[in-house]
Amino acid sequence: MTVNDIPIISFFQRVLDPLIIMGTLYLATLYYGEPFSGYSLVLMILAFFISTSVYQHVDPYRTWRSGRMLAYARDTVFGWCLTIAVLYFLGSASGLKYFYDERVLLAWFIATPVTILVSHLAVRKATGSRDRSREVRSIVVVGINDVGIKFAKVCERHPNLFMEVCGFFEDRNDERRPSGVGHPVLGGMADVCHYVRQHNIKMIFISQPISAQPRIRKLIDELKDTTASVYFLPDVYVFDLMQARFDTVGGMPVIAISETPFMGFNSVIKRGSDILIGSIILLLLAPLMVAIAIAVKLTSPGPIIFRQRRYGLYGEEIYVYKFRSMTVTEDGPNVVQAQKNDQRVTRIGGFLRRTSLDELPQFINVLQGRMSLVGPRPHAVAHNEQYRKLIKGYMLRHKVRPGITGWAQVNGLRGETATLDKMEARIQYDLDYLRNWSLWLDLWIIVKTVKVVLTRENAH
Numbered sequence: 001m002t003v004n005d006i007p008i009i010s011f012f013q014r015v016l017d018p019l020i021i022m023g024t025l026y027l028a029t030l031y032y033g034e035p036f037s038g039y040s041l042v043l044m045i046l047a048f049f050i051s052t053s054v055y056q057h058v059d060p061y062r063t064w065r066s067g068r069m070l071a072y073a074r075d076t077v078f079g080w081c082l083t084i085a086v087l088y089f090l091g092s093a094s095g096l097k098y099f100y101d102e103r104v105l106l107a108w109f110i111a112t113p114v115t116i117l118v119s120h121l122a123v124r125k126a127t128g129s130r131d132r133s134r135e136v137r138s139i140v141v142v143g144i145n146d147v148g149i150k151f152a153k154v155c156e157r158h159p160n161l162f163m164e165v166c167g168f169f170e171d172r173n174d175e176r177r178p179s180g181v182g183h184p185v186l187g188g189m190a191d192v193c194h195y196v197r198q199h200n201i202k203m204i205f206i207s208q209p210i211s212a213q214p215r216i217r218k219l220i221d222e223l224k225d226t227t228a229s230v231y232f233l234p235d236v237y238v239f240d241l242m243q244a245r246f247d248t249v250g251g252m253p254v255i256a257i258s259e260t261p262f263m264g265f266n267s268v269i270k271r272g273s274d275i276l277i278g279s280i281i282l283l284l285l286a287p288l289m290v291a292i293a294i295a296v297k298l299t300s301p302g303p304i305i306f307r308q309r310r311y312g313l314y315g316e317e318i319y320v321y322k323f324r325s326m327t328v329t330e331d332g333p334n335v336v337q338a339q340k341n342d343q344r345v346t347r348i349g350g351f352l353r354r355t356s357l358d359e360l361p362q363f364i365n366v367l368q369g370r371m372s373l374v375g376p377r378p379h380a381v382a383h384n385e386q387y388r389k390l391i392k393g394y395m396l397r398h399k400v401r402p403g404i405t406g407w408a409q410v411n412g413l414r415g416e417t418a419t420l421d422k423m424e425a426r427i428q429y430d431l432d433y434l435r436n437w438s439l440w441l442d443l444w445i446i447v448k449t450v451k452v453v454l455t456r457e458n459a460h
Helices: 007-031 038-058 061-065 069-094 102-129 146-157 189-199 210-223 265-299 347-355 362-368 381-387 394-399 420-436 439-455
Strands: 137-142 163-169 185-187 203-206 229-232 245-249 252-258 305-311 317-323 372-374 403-405
Touching (some): 007 102, 038 069, 069 102, 137 146, 137 189, 146 163, 146 245, 163 189, 185 189, 189 210, 210 252, 265 317, 265 347, 265 362, 265 372, 265 439, 305 381, 317 362, 362 403, 372 439
Parallel strands (some): 137 163, 137 203, 203 229
Antiparallel strands (some): 229 252, 245 252, 305 317
């Protein structure tokens, strides 16, 4: 989710609102018995593009986020009136307005903003009645100054931001701190990273002067061992940026320097493609999976499905499913990676691993929402704890769901990573994926995965 919106609001803004605008025109045409002609289609297309542009500038969600519902309703109606005004001007100038039934246009003009407002208010009520602890994000502010204090107060005044300030971090003593903090001081800058890991803090806002640049650089490096999103209030320096973007919280400017690419509409696209493609693949491969399950059971003692703890989204532990391909089911503090000619691999296990058929149960993980089709491959918890201490930025790969396949795997880094250099190279590909994600990149990785699997590269 973004700083400004919960995902469902972004979905309404970018998808459902344009569909409502077009849908009410179609229903009004049907209600009055008018044929849905090519002229109606032209009006629908024009309304789609014009309303999208108008609402982007009017931005009624600005007042939605601040909880001013009357102002939000005003902005919504005003944006729709501007859209109608532009359409009327175009229709008059081109003569197209004479091809439409006035009853249809009047019904459409009235029904559209009413439908939008009712839909949004229904969502607001639904999200307000849910367990808010699932939506509220814990945050800390690094630096006690006028900007940081004001930001904390903004979060308190606007509960619809779904942000809870846990406290401040500041190196200066009590005598040198401004008054009116209103939240506990949790420690100095050296304590931030430990506190964030221990309390699973979701977001960190840094409010420091330019003179603190070396300390900020050091803090940013340390925070790469966490999955927290990091923002500046308001100064920016040149860092190793991850999905950097400008944003606002209650009208105050912030800049994301370490963020997930899957926010708002992107999260809808990513999850929707996972469900659609994953469901199709599972249906097509169901007979093969049944045959593999029988073969695993008949050829070696032990369970059919091997479950291993991995780190998922935001570093939270999940269980990843695989067809058992070895005689052991290691899931402790010491997990030995599979190697070439590994004696632990069962008779059928070698074939399953070479063809990646042992990974097929992970499509169930995808439908459960624990994994994605494409993303950084999940490592065993023991390996995570080992490499997060050795590789800078290792934990940033957990800002997205782990994938069945990934950018590193289709670039020759599939299978065993016997040296630290190989693991570092894999992590760099994972971070490049986060920086450059797009739906087309996901589709390209899926296509390349098929080639890699068929050629059986680096699998054992």
